[in-house]
Amino acid sequence: MKRTIVPLGPFHPLLEEAECYKLYVEGETVVDIDMRIGYMHRGIEKLSQSKTFDQVPFLVERICGICSTSHPIAYVNAMEDLAGIQIPERAQYIRNIIAELERLHSHFLWVGLAGHFIGYDTVFMWAWKYREPILDICELISGNRNHYAMMKIGGVRRDLKEEDFPQIRSMLDGVEKAANLFTGAVVDDPVIHARTKGVGILTKEDAIAYGTLGPTVRGSGIADDIRRDDPYAAYNKVDWNVITWEGGDVFAKAAVRLLENFESIKIIRQSLDQMRPGPIETEVKAIPPGEGVGHAEAPRGEVFHYVRSDGSSSPVRHKVRAPSFSNIPSFKATCVGETIADVALISAAVDPCYCCTERMAVVERRTDNVLMTGADLVRMSRERTKQIKADLGQETPLDKLAKRLQKGDL
Amino acid sequence: MSNSAALAAVKEKLPVKIIEIVEHNPARAYVYIEPEGIVEASRFMFEQCKGRLATVSGVDTRSGIDLLYHWMFARDHQFIMIKTKIKKPFPEIDSIATFLPAANWIERELNDILGVVFRGHPDPRRILMADDWPEGVHPLARDFEGIDKE
Numbered sequence: 001m002k003r004t005i006v007p008l009g010p011f012h013p014l015l016e017e018a019e020c021y022k023l024y025v026e027g028e029t030v031v032d033i034d035m036r037i038g039y040m041h042r043g044i045e046k047l048s049q050s051k052t053f054d055q056v057p058f059l060v061e062r063i064c065g066i067c068s069t070s071h072p073i074a075y076v077n078a079m080e081d082l083a084g085i086q087i088p089e090r091a092q093y094i095r096n097i098i099a100e101l102e103r104l105h106s107h108f109l110w111v112g113l114a115g116h117f118i119g120y121d122t123v124f125m126w127a128w129k130y131r132e133p134i135l136d137i138c139e140l141i142s143g144n145r146n147h148y149a150m151m152k153i154g155g156v157r158r159d160l161k162e163e164d165f166p167q168i169r170s171m172l173d174g175v176e177k178a179a180n181l182f183t184g185a186v187v188d189d190p191v192i193h194a195r196t197k198g199v200g201i202l203t204k205e206d207a208i209a210y211g212t213l214g215p216t217v218r219g220s221g222i223a224d225d226i227r228r229d230d231p232y233a234a235y236n237k238v239d240w241n242v243i244t245w246e247g248g249d250v251f252a253k254a255a256v257r258l259l260e261n262f263e264s265i266k267i268i269r270q271s272l273d274q275m276r277p278g279p280i281e282t283e284v285k286a287i288p289p290g291e292g293v294g295h296a297e298a299p300r301g302e303v304f305h306y307v308r309s310d311g312s313s314s315p316v317r318h319k320v321r322a323p324s325f326s327n328i329p330s331f332k333a334t335c336v337g338e339t340i341a342d343v344a345l346i347s348a349a350v351d352p353c354y355c356c357t358e359r360m361a362v363v364e365r366r367t368d369n370v371l372m373t374g375a376d377l378v379r380m381s382r383e384r385t386k387q388i389k390a391d392l393g394q395e396t397p398l399d400k401l402a403k404r405l406q407k408g409d410l
Numbered sequence: 411m412s413n414s415a416a417l418a419a420v421k422e423k424l425p426v427k428i429i430e431i432v433e434h435n436p437a438r439a440y441v442y443i444e445p446e447g448i449v450e451a452s453r454f455m456f457e458q459c460k461g462r463l464a465t466v467s468g469v470d471t472r473s474g475i476d477l478l479y480h481w482m483f484a485r486d487h488q489f490i491m492i493k494t495k496i497k498k499p500f501p502e503i504d505s506i507a508t509f510l511p512a513a514n515w516i517e518r519e520l521n522d523i524l525g526v527v528f529r530g531h532p533d534p535r536r537i538l539m540a541d542d543w544p545e546g547v548h549p550l551a552r553d554f555e556g557i558d559k560e
Contacts (some may be wrong), residue, residue, distance in 0.1 A: 037515075038522075038538040041474055045523075046549055062424045081438060086428065211462050211512030224462070229484040230437060293480060293489050295437055295464070312462075319467040326465075 001026040006340065021331070021347075022157050028339045048318040053079060053287050053309075057151050060305075060320065064111065065146055069102050070293035070298030070322070072151035074305040077232050079153045082292025082307060083284065090278040091155035092234035093271040097168075098141070099233065099296070100264040100271075104175060105134040106299035107264075108256045110348075111182055114254060117348055118195050122402035123182070131169045140164055155281025165272055172265050179261040185401040186258060192398065194388045196251035199338065200346030203248055206333040213323045214301025215260070216330065216350050219253035221246040226297040238270040250349040269366035287311070298323055300350075314410050324350070341380040416459050426451050437456035438489050440478075445494045445503050447480070452506040452513075455481045455492065464489075466516045468524045470552045475501045475524060496526070505531040510517070523550040 006023035020039065024032040029179040044063055048056050060071040073095060080087065108131035116124030121213050135145040141160060142148035186192050202212065207220040217224050225242040227235040243259045289311040295304045301323030308317040327350045335343050389396065417439050421431065426447025432440040443451055455461045461481035468492040469476040496503050505514040505528035517528040518537040525548040526532065539549075547557055 036537065038536075038540065041538050041540070043549060072431070081435070208462070209511050211464070224484055229482070230487050253515075290434075291440075295482075302464065302482075304464050304480070306480070308469055313421070317467070319465070319471040321465040325515060326512065329511065332511075405443070 003031065023335070023340065023343060025340060028163070028341070030340065033335045035328060037325075037328075045318055045320055048315055048320075050314065052313045053153060053315065056315065056318065057153075058149060061147050061149065061151075063320065063322065064298075066106050067102060067298040067300065067303065067322075068147050069098050069105050069150065070296045070303045071305070073099060073232070074294045074296040074303040075307070075318075076151050076153050077294025077296060078292040078305040078307045079287065079294070080292070081294055082290050082309060083153075083287050085154050085282060085284060087282055088279045089234070090159075090275055091280045092237070092238075093112055093275045094150070094156045094160055094280065095233035096235065096271045097160070097268050098138075098148055098156075099143075100267045101134055101138055101245065103299045104261060104264045104268075105131050105138070107141075107261050108134065108175075108178075110257055110299075111254075114345075114348055117345055117378065117381055118192070119385040120398055120402065122328060122405055123185075123398065126178075126405050127182065130175060130331050133174055137168055137171050140167065150282065153287075155279070155282040157281075159280050160275070167362075168272065169269070172268060176262070176265050179258070179265070181401060183258045185397045186254065189396045189398045190252075190392055191385060191388050191396050193251065194392075195345065195385055196254060196349075197247075197249055199250045199342050200334040200349060201248045202330055202334050206330060207248065210330040210333065211326045212330050213326050214298070214300070215256040216255050216301060216327045218244045218256045219349075220248035221252075226295050230295065232294075232296060234271060236268070237274065238267050238272075240267050250345055253349040287313075300324060301327060333348065341384050344378065344381050375392050412489045414483065416461065416481075416483040416490060417487055419459050420455075420490060423454070424451060435504065437487055438491070440491045440493050442493050445477075445496045448477075448494060449504045449506055449508075450491070451492055452479060453509065455479075455490070456510055459483065461490070463510060463512050463516070465541050466513070467518060468520045468526060468550070470498075470524060470550060471495075472552075475526060477503065477520075477526070479506075500527070502527045502529055503541055504529050504548045507531050507533075522548070524548050525551060 004025050006025055007020060020036045022034040024028050030371065044059065048059055052057055057072040057075055060075050061068050063071045108127050112124045112127035115127060138148060139145050142150055142158060150158055204220050204222060207217045207222055221244050223242045223244050228242050240263045243256050243263060245255045246271050287309050289309055291308045293306050295302050301322060304321040306319040307315050310316045331347065334346050365387060415500065426443050429442040434440065456463065461483050464480040464482045468476045474495045474497050477494050477496065481490045481492065483490065503526065505517055507517050508530055509558060514533065515537060517531055518534065520526045521528060521534065522536055522538040544557060548554060
């Protein structure tokens with residue numbers, strides 16, 4: 001059969017990473033995949049060497065617009081490891097709250113986009129609507145919907161005000177209701193099952209060999225979570241569970257994310273309850289020479305930072321590794337053998353890049369003729385859902401939810 | 411200091427000569443080895459100790475390039491850094507991507523930014539730097555002073 005190359009990318013402006021995927025396809029089946037990154041290489045590691053230790057959190061916060069607080073947390077963890085700094089308890093709880101708010105809004109963003117991909121636009125609109133109150137709380141706490149600038153070496157930059165707590169609690173109640181709604185509808189929906197179960201399976205062995213992280217590895221039944229494995233902030237002071245799901249398919253990864261929302265809500269509630277008035281930072285006089293390793297569990301997996309200091313005021317070397325760098329290579333294991341219509345979904349399940357599909361084009365190798373665009377791929381994915389729905393011949397739980405949402409009786 | 415099973419296994423059974431072990435704190439240990447032993451040591455960390463390779467950091471120093479293989483042990487709540495120094499100019503070391511797919515991109519990235527050559531790498535293409543970036547120029551090397559844009 002004739003083999004064709006489908007280039008995906010390289011640019012997708014919404015998220016932090018831009019890659020170019022080349023899908024080698026025979027008919028509709030993907031037989032091989034090749035990836036190339038670096039199109040948005042900004043030289044953050046090099047830039048970091050020209051900043052003072054105290055300025056670096058602002059820089060690394062800008063690595064990603066969605067996990068904008070995970071990088072500063074990993075960096076301050078590394079610096080506190082280097083210099084042996086203990087931070088006050090109140091600062092630990094504040095770090096907890098900020099990190100979990102970020103996870104919540106990131107997972108809601110993902111639910112919406114996944115809904116769009118499989119053809120449930122109502123889910124897309126409403127998931128993003130329910131994401132707004134979370135961002136409002138972020139703004140209330142830090143003055144910004146994203147890029148909170150809360151982390152500093154030795155503590156946090158801003159305190160939480162006691163009078164804001166009721167507002168945060170009522171937001172959590174609303175978000176919990178919404179999370180319940182989506183989780184119930186997705187878990188019972190036969191169309192979602194047909195589209196996602198058994199698709200893009202990442203086996204346990206592959207998950208370990210590729211060193212995958214976050215919901216991607218937990219969806220393969222491996223309980224790997226930095227919050228539990230190397231506790232930072234106040235994660236060892238609150239009661240929560242590491243969510244895993246067996247199977248390794250797209251459904252498992254979706255289930256992990258949906259269920260993690262409830263854990264995040266639990267963590268924030270307990271942190272609010274357990275927080276006592278007190279200092280929010282310890283004074284850091286100087287950073288000694290040495291090296292430190294820090295990491296944090298971002299919504300997509302472990303963010304890793306390594307810092308070396310020579311006793312001056314800037315890092316000599318600052319190494320950063322974001323979770324997608326470890327997750328994306330696993331496409332080699334998950335996409336091969338699947339159809340083009342499912343590849344968009346499989347890559348979305350890892351949560352790296354949706355916009356890449358907007359820039360996707362199918363090109364015939366010999367003539368370079370554009371046969372298909374990114375919009376076509378989304379259309380193919382959505383048509384497939386439609387077909388499954390028609391075969392089923394009945395209203396699905398997600399349809400019912402969409403109708404209720406439209407009527408506004410929720 | 412630390413009582414983790416992984417570190418105990420490394421101390422007793424690591425199949426290569428250990429130059430020094432520095433236990434920075436109970437959760438972080440640095441194990442210095444010669445670069446020749448890297449494949450054997452990595453195999454041991456991955457296959458016997460069931461570690462996860464978080465990443466490899468490269469640091470250009472006056473006396474050579476430091477490579478730190480960061481192995482995470484979830485059950486022991488511990489990071490073990492296998493640390494080795496390779497000589498300049500023409501830094502070279504054996505690739506571990508031959509048996510560990512997780513190291514594939516990591517080694518390609520190190521080749522781009524520091525010029526470390528990984529012998530036997532299955533796919534040693536450029537990954538991070540732009541296509542029009544000059545050959546042999548590595549942005550995180552000590553002697554890097556920028557490139558002339560024409």
